Amino acid sequence: MMSREAVYERLNGVFREVFDDDTIVVNDSTTADDIEDWDSFEHINLIVAIEEEFGFKIPMGKTVTMKNVGEMVDIILQMGE
Amino acid sequence: MTVVSFYYLFFLAIGVLIYYAVPKKVQWIILLLLSLIFYVSAATPYTIVFLIASTIIAYTSTIYIYRHKDAEIYAKTVSIVAIVSVLINILMWFLLKGSAFWILGSILINKVIPGVPVLRALPVVSALGMGYYTAQIIGYILDVLWGNADAQKNPIKLFLFLCFFPQLTVGPVSRYNDLLVLYDYHKFSYQNICIGAQRILWGFFKKLVISDRVAIIVNSIWNDTTTYGGVWPWIAVFLYPLEIYTDFSGCMDVVLGTSELFDIHLSENFRNPFFSRNSQEFWQRWHITLGSWARDYVYYPVMKSRWMVNFGKKCKKKYGKRWGKFIPWSLSMAILWFVMGVWHGSVHHIFGVSLWFWLALVISELFEPITKKITCVLRIKTESFGWHFYQSGRTYAVYALGAVFFTSSSLQIALAHYRVLGSSLSQLNPWTLFDGTVLNLGVSWKDINLIIFGCVCLILADYLRERYDYARIWVRNQSFGFRWLIWIGIFLVVLIYGMYGPEYNSSTFIYQGF
Numbered sequence: 001m002m003s004r005e006a007v008y009e010r011l012n013g014v015f016r017e018v019f020d021d022d023t024i025v026v027n028d029s030t031t032a033d034d035i036e037d038w039d040s041f042e043h044i045n046l047i048v049a050i051e052e053e054f055g056f057k058i059p060m061g062k063t064v065t066m067k068n069v070g071e072m073v074d075i076i077l078q079m080g081e
Numbered sequence: 082m083t084v085v086s087f088y089y090l091f092f093l094a095i096g097v098l099i100y101y102a103v104p105k106k107v108q109w110i111i112l113l114l115l116s117l118i119f120y121v122s123a124a125t126p127y128t129i130v131f132l133i134a135s136t137i138i139a140y141t142s143t144i145y146i147y148r149h150k151d152a153e154i155y156a157k158t159v160s161i162v163a164i165v166s167v168l169i170n171i172l173m174w175f176l177l178k179g180s181a182f183w184i185l186g187s188i189l190i191n192k193v194i195p196g197v198p199v200l201r202a203l204p205v206v207s208a209l210g211m212g213y214y215t216a217q218i219i220g221y222i223l224d225v226l227w228g229n230a231d232a233q234k235n236p237i238k239l240f241l242f243l244c245f246f247p248q249l250t251v252g253p254v255s256r257y258n259d260l261l262v263l264y265d266y267h268k269f270s271y272q273n274i275c276i277g278a279q280r281i282l283w284g285f286f287k288k289l290v291i292s293d294r295v296a297i298i299v300n301s302i303w304n305d306t307t308t309y310g311g312v313w314p315w316i317a318v319f320l321y322p323l324e325i326y327t328d329f330s331g332c333m334d335v336v337l338g339t340s341e342l343f344d345i346h347l348s349e350n351f352r353n354p355f356f357s358r359n360s361q362e363f364w365q366r367w368h369i370t371l372g373s374w375a376r377d378y379v380y381y382p383v384m385k386s387r388w389m390v391n392f393g394k395k396c397k398k399k400y401g402k403r404w405g406k407f408i409p410w411s412l413s414m415a416i417l418w419f420v421m422g423v424w425h426g427s428v429h430h431i432f433g434v435s436l437w438f439w440l441a442l443v444i445s446e447l448f449e450p451i452t453k454k455i456t457c458v459l460r461i462k463t464e465s466f467g468w469h470f471y472q473s474g475r476t477y478a479v480y481a482l483g484a485v486f487f488t489s490s491s492l493q494i495a496l497a498h499y500r501v502l503g504s505s506l507s508q509l510n511p512w513t514l515f516d517g518t519v520l521n522l523g524v525s526w527k528d529i530n531l532i533i534f535g536c537v538c539l540i541l542a543d544y545l546r547e548r549y550d551y552a553r554i555w556v557r558n559q560s561f562g563f564r565w566l567i568w569i570g571i572f573l574v575v576l577i578y579g580m581y582g583p584e585y586n587s588s589t590f591i592y593q594g595f
Contacts, residue, residue: 040365040376044384045406048393061227063385064377 002080007073014049018042028070054080082122083590084250084335085288090281092119097274097342105266109241112263112343119246124209131173131208132244139218140236142166143225147232150225163226167219174215177208178426178595185428210249212424212595216374218243221257223378230257238264247339251332251592253350253370260345267344277341279553279568283542284334286571288590289579291535292327294528295320301522303488306501309522311510314501321488322481325591326354327539329368332590353543358472360441360479371424379420383413411443425595433486433495441479531578538571 008026015024019037032038038046047063050072056079066072082088096115100108120129142162149155175183180202187200221242224230233239242260302309302317330351340347354367364372383389389409397405418439422431456463485502489495519529545552556567 040373041361041380041410044381045410048385048390052390059227060382060385061224061229063381064227065229 002077004073004077007076007080010053011050011069011073011076014046014053018046018049026069028068028073030069031067050076056080082119084247084332084339085285085590093339093342100267100343101269105268108267109238109264112245113237113241116241116244116246116249120209120244120249123249125206128177128206128208128211129244131177131211132214133240134173135170135214135218136236136240136243138166138169139222140233140239143222143232144234146222146225150228159226163222166222170215170218170222174211177206178211179423181427182423210244210252212426213248213252213254214243216254216371216424217257220254220374220378224257233257245340245345247336247345248347250336251329251590251595252368253333253336253348254374255347255370259348262345270344273341273344276553277338279556280334280338280341282338282568282571282575284331284336284338285575285579286535287327287331287334287539289575289581290531291539292324292331293580294524294532294535295324295327297523297528298519299324299488303498306505309518310501310505311508312505312514313518314498314505316514318481318485318502319478321484322355322477323536325484325487326351327535328590329592332592353547355477356473356543356547357476358469359445359476360438361445363476363480364438364442371421375417375420380413380417383416384409389413407446411439411446414442415439429486429489429492429495433489433492434483437483437486441483 012025015026015035016022019035019042021035024035026035032040032043044063047058051058054076058075058079062075066075082092092115096111100111100115103111117129120126120132142165145162146159150159184200184202187197190197191199221230221239225232233242241263242255242257245255245260245263248255299317299320302313306314333350337347337349348370350369350371352366352369354363357363357366389412392412393405393409396408399405400408418435419431422435425434455461461468485498486492486495489498520526542552545555549555556564559567
């Protein structure tokens with residue numbers, strides 16, 4: 001099973017790729033308000049990129065409801081089990 | 082009975098009294114009864130069978146989905162049940178509201194196979210709020226399927242979710258989880274009555290003082306463009322956003338204020354749309370609940386579908402990262418706008434309004450890197466008032482020009498209006514703005530002054546909303562005398578200067594038809 005730190009390492013890479021910004025570092029409390037281009041339309045590109053990176057589908061319900069990166073990591077860990 | 086009428090206020094007063102007088106566990110039943118009375122008095126009564134049918138389909142399907150969605154062997158059946166119940170709801174909507182499409186379809190088929198009869202529209206009936214409650218029930222079914230909502234076990238409570246009367250006229254498109262409060266116990270609070278009444282009053286002000294006056298000018302110009310050429314068609318174009326905004330958001334204020342009286346807080350549909358810097362932001366501030374519905378239940382599933390993901394990958398490989406993102410995005414947006422056009426129920430809405438606004442979004446996205454570079458090179462202070470004003474003005478103009486399709490009843494009429502706009506550019510006559518021509522449009526100087534006064538109040542309220550979240554929060558923090566002066570002032574203006582029809586009823590709302 002992946003550790004939370006390992007998930008964050010890969011997740012930072014996904015965020016940097018999607019938002020074209022190599023300085024992004026995300027943590028549990030990061031929300032869409034903290035990253036300039038992360039709006040509700042860009043959100044889906046992020047989800048698709050995460051699915052690609054981790055190799056599984058994130059359910060539609062979770063796509064709509066996740067509130068911050070912490071929840072995102074919880075979902076990734078849960079799906080990766 | 083429309084929501085801006087004397088009868089409605091009377092109906093509300095009686096309703097609120099009963100609601101807080103009965104035991105709290107039956108309050109939701111009072112809401113249901115009020116909703117039924119409202120429906121019967123505002124729509125063609127028998128169309129309620131569609132609401133009942135919608136409820137029964139959603140109820141049976143969601144109970145099945147809820148019970149079986151976690152069992153893997155049922156995964157396929159559960160998805161099929163969800164899709165079928167969504168489709169049946171869409172079909173019912175098509176029957177009553179989508180006649181433009183099946184008539185056009187039958188005409189096209191008739192041209193290919195001459196023997197096939199051309200269908201006619203059903204007799205006109207008012208299925209109040211059908212576009213709104215159909216969207217709501219589709220959202221609810223998908224929410225249960227996706228695990229975001231529990232299935233409602235009481236079909237009559239589910240029926241209330243669909244027919245809750247304030248939202249029947251013009252929405253908002255509510256989410257099931259947000260309306261669970263319908264079934265809670267509600268204590269009488271003076272504050273709820275105050276904020277509800279204030280909001281209803283502000284809605285009346287927008288509709289009766291501003292919108293109905295602006296409507297006279299806009300309609301008179303479009304009805305006689307040979308007399309009113311030159312600058313006048315352009316005046317009509319640029320006044321229409323003001324008319325529809327004060328009409329639609331005014332009605333929303335009445336709707337939201339009404340539900341606040343019952344201690345139910347519905348979602349906001351507007352957040353100062355004309356303060357937007359670009360079209361994308363505009364659509365996140367205008368008709369918000371329909372936009373977010375389309376995003377969650379149309380755009381997200383399309384973007385996440387295997388087909389679109391693979392298509393995105395191919396585009397990325399072939400055209401690079403930027404285009405790999407841009408092409409699937411613009412395609413998904415086209416699907417979203419197509420659905421929006423269909424929801425509005427007319428062919429010209431799809432090929433006019435939707436196409437226009439989709440193009441505006443695509444062009445703005447396409448040129449974004451270039452405009453960013455230009456502002457950087459020219460060292461434009463993008464946070465300055467002047468730049469924001471220019472951007473908002475540009476967004477307003479894009480909306481105003483596209484809305485010509487919206488005001489017209491067909492594509493041909495819209496194109497004729499555009500031709501008038503084009504030809505009038507060569508015969509501009511700005512001096513006629515000041516020579517009294519305006520008085521031939523069905524309004525007096527008093528009306529024009531009232532429109533200007535209304536706009537000043539509107540801009541002030543919107544500015545306060547942007548700054549303090551709600552203008553009324555700012556008002557609440559003022560001294561007792563000033564506070565009451567404001568509310569009594571608005572009340573008197575509405576009472577004396579409202580544009581009333583027979584028996585103190587207003588004209589209908591633009592968005593009531595959907």
